[in-house]
Amino acid sequence: MSVLAAETRPKDASTSRVLDVQGLDVRLGRFHLLHDVTFSIDRGERVGLIGESGSGKSLTSLALLGLLPDDAHVSGSIRLAGVGHDLVGARERDLAAIRGRDVAMVFQEPMTALNPTMRVGDQVAEVITIHAGRGGRDKRAARARAVELLDQVGLPDPGDAARAYPHQLSGGQRQRVVVAIALANDPSLLVCDEPTTALDVTVQARVLDLIVRGVSARDAALLFITHDLSVVATVCERVLVMYGGRVVEAGPVTEVFRRPRHRYTQGLLAASDLDSAAAGGRLPTIRGTVPSAGTFPDGCVFRSRCDHATEVCATEPAWAGPDPGNGFACHHPAGAERAS
């Protein structure tokens, strides 16, 4: 897989920061969906974004690509390396030029992420020609490059695969095609929205491996959205925990997973811990369900489901930690009992 190291565009070498999100706030109608989301990703860094369904993970990823609905009110700032302007409030035409070139996305469902009426090779070639500029719109060269990319993502007989329609490929093969499309222009940031959830476990491992190798070969940043904590542990170096449209905890994966501070993170980890389940027979759960948008409590968003909530939780907890990429926001953090 040495061909994966295809560096065609010089990257901005002066800074290692690829993505910088500051105070991202999204409102849709009367719903306040994202609150002050702040994080950054460096070159070659792989960051996981975890949380239950409805906690704002996918919304964050769509905001990064400027794909939120037109009537969404977005404030804050999203800066991407190599892009001179803020992505928030940018014109659609400028955003379209960035998408697929500087930032690319792998979607959850490989069955529907490909156009059923277009040959797979053409779909890969499409994304190459869009961003090739006026001089480089050579269809044949793009098609040849598409076959090359399909080979890189490990499709057997890439030439035949390029001529196939999506329904002629299996789910795993389709997701490889989706990855090929995402990596086609060597983006500096790859966003993966639960890319392996729809795949079975053996295929899952291979696609994950493919994504990690593709990203590291390009020295690109990876934002990996999932609710599979074991996937985060194998793929990512840092993790952001989201709940109720906020980042409630952030830090290195080993740190956060070994010693969670926020009660929500603690609950998530407990609900995934098969060792403790073996003794008790049942997995511990977080009581209740994720409230629907707009019905999260004020103060600490998690207090309606938290066993440790007290009156003080009615006020919004401050971020406790050295920087936005390292810390938590909880009045009663786990691991603090011994100290107090």
Place this chain on the structure above:
Amino acid sequence: MSADLTPRPAGPLDGPTPATAEATLPPDEMPPTASPSGARRRPGASFFVGLGLVGLVVLMALVSFVWTPHDPTFVDASARLRPIGDPDYPLGTDKLGRDVLSQILVGARTTLFVGLVAVGVAGLVGVPLGIVAAMAPRRAGEPLMRGIDLLLAFPALLLAIMFSAVYGGSTLVAMVAIGIASVPSFVRLVRSGSLQVLSTEYVLAARAAGRGPWAIGVHHVLPNVSGLVIVQASVSFAIAVLAEAALSFLGFGTPPPTPSWGRMLQESQELLFAAPRLAIVPGIAIALAVLGFNLLGDGLRDHYDPRMEDRR
């Protein structure tokens, strides 16, 4: 028909995969949401009957270019009102001694011409409008749709008669009018199909890849609503054939001497009791052609429309 290469647009009841894909997927990579029917759907009997009838009309039109038993417009005063089965005139002659079989054969051309023009106009105008209406922002799409609704309220035949009155009666004018009157059904159908396609993940993926709205409309939406368009085209074809017959019957359609099934009906009026065969023969031709296009449309709908899957 490349049935297996043209999957239907993804619908809410369709599951994430076209049914045709299932045979090629290994079971361990099957998505849990795939529909349980493993068989590739084949076009039903109505499709083949419709195709046969339409093929017959096309064949008649093609044959008429190289051979007809007699000149269809030749008036032979010595051979007036020959009955069916006459050795020289298998379907008899009309009151002017013109050969009915030759007129039917040449009339098939008119019928097809009519359908092609009307469906062509309706499709060329209606399909882009439908896609635009689906993709345009609400404040532009809504007025467009209300305008289309207005056109829908206008009777097609009245529009055609109006056009004939203004531009003079000719097959082309009448058919453009019928075509314009068929635009709303195309727009509405294509718009709803496009909305469905626009909500799919591959359109989101195309946007995420930096595709602009035009390219998405042409490369992603259009091919995925083409199934709907084909179905609608065959149904509109039948409507146009019927409309031409009605217009010619009223005297606003194909002007003489060009043979037309509708005008043959009209000319048979005064002899309806003396020689009913003059009405019955073109009547059967019209009925079979309309039936053919309708059955073809039904058959194609069964194939393309995912919602029909369970009912068959």
